[in-house]
Amino acid sequence: MAEGRQFGEVADVYEDARPGYAPEMADTIAAYHGRDPQDVLEIGAGTGKGTAILAALGGRLTCVEPDPRMAALLRSSYPAAHVIVAPFEDAAAGPADVVGCALAWHWLDPARRNRLAFDALRPGGTLAVFGHRYDYADPAHQKAFDRAFSSVDETPFLVRPDDWVHHDVLDSGLWTDVRDIQSSRTVPMKAAEYLRLVRTFGPFRAKPPALQEHLLELLTATLADLGGGTVLNLRGFLVLARRA
Numbered sequence: 001m002a003e004g005r006q007f008g009e010v011a012d013v014y015e016d017a018r019p020g021y022a023p024e025m026a027d028t029i030a031a032y033h034g035r036d037p038q039d040v041l042e043i044g045a046g047t048g049k050g051t052a053i054l055a056a057l058g059g060r061l062t063c064v065e066p067d068p069r070m071a072a073l074l075r076s077s078y079p080a081a082h083v084i085v086a087p088f089e090d091a092a093a094g095p096a097d098v099v100g101c102a103l104a105w106h107w108l109d110p111a112r113r114n115r116l117a118f119d120a121l122r123p124g125g126t127l128a129v130f131g132h133r134y135d136y137a138d139p140a141h142q143k144a145f146d147r148a149f150s151s152v153d154e155t156p157f158l159v160r161p162d163d164w165v166h167h168d169v170l171d172s173g174l175w176t177d178v179r180d181i182q183s184s185r186t187v188p189m190k191a192a193e194y195l196r197l198v199r200t201f202g203p204f205r206a207k208p209p210a211l212q213e214h215l216l217e218l219l220t221a222t223l224a225d226l227g228g229g230t231v232l233n234l235r236g237f238l239v240l241a242r243r244a
Contacts, residue, residue, distance in 0.1 A: 050102020
């Protein structure tokens with residue numbers, strides 16, 4: 001999970017620009033779990049976007065985050081949480097009644113993530129992996145932004161299927177009662193808001209500074225052509241599973 005530390009360079013932007021999650025997601029997790037958890041463990045907590053959902057479940061909250069800059073913001077927002085600054089693979093956290101992970105599952109070691117999460121749970125415990133994909137409400141905007149991004153990088157971004165987490169959890173063979181709940185919601189964004197959001201994307205952060213600036217210039221021009229903003233379509237998922 002070491003690659004996740006690149007977001008610490010823009011921790012304040014991440015906290016400000018990234019959309020959160022619908023509060024009712026906590027109700028869905030609680031209903032699936034079926035009882036009040038004593039301990040809740042979060043993997044890759046970042047600045048706390050997913051923590052808001054997991055904290056609403058109640059119980060003692062432990063958050064594992066590999067980047068100290070992200071962890072500092074997390075602590076300021078959730079002072080009651082126990083924050084472990086380490087990759088989840090090295091944290092030896094648990095046991096917990098609920099293990100949650102928001103938009104960080106892909107950063108974990110693919111060969112170990114299901115087993116590590118399984119071992120961090122008490123028998124009967126719940127795994128909740130959730131997040132969203134950033135798309136556009138208007139197909140014309142989708143094409144315009146695709147052109148801008150592809151013009152600075154001939155290698156296309158890795159686009160995983162919407163149900164990849166569901167299959168990853170199910171195919172591990174460790175879990176029972178695996179469920180995949182899909183959703184969508186729209187989020188209007190002005191040009192400045194969208195440009196700040198882009199600065200928090202992993203593929204953007206991986207580019208050299210000069211190429212980052214060039215891409216921001218292209219996106220600024222694209223947003224101007226589109227009327228000064230866009231509307232995101234956040235395609236959400238919540239994968240729930242149980243340790244038998």
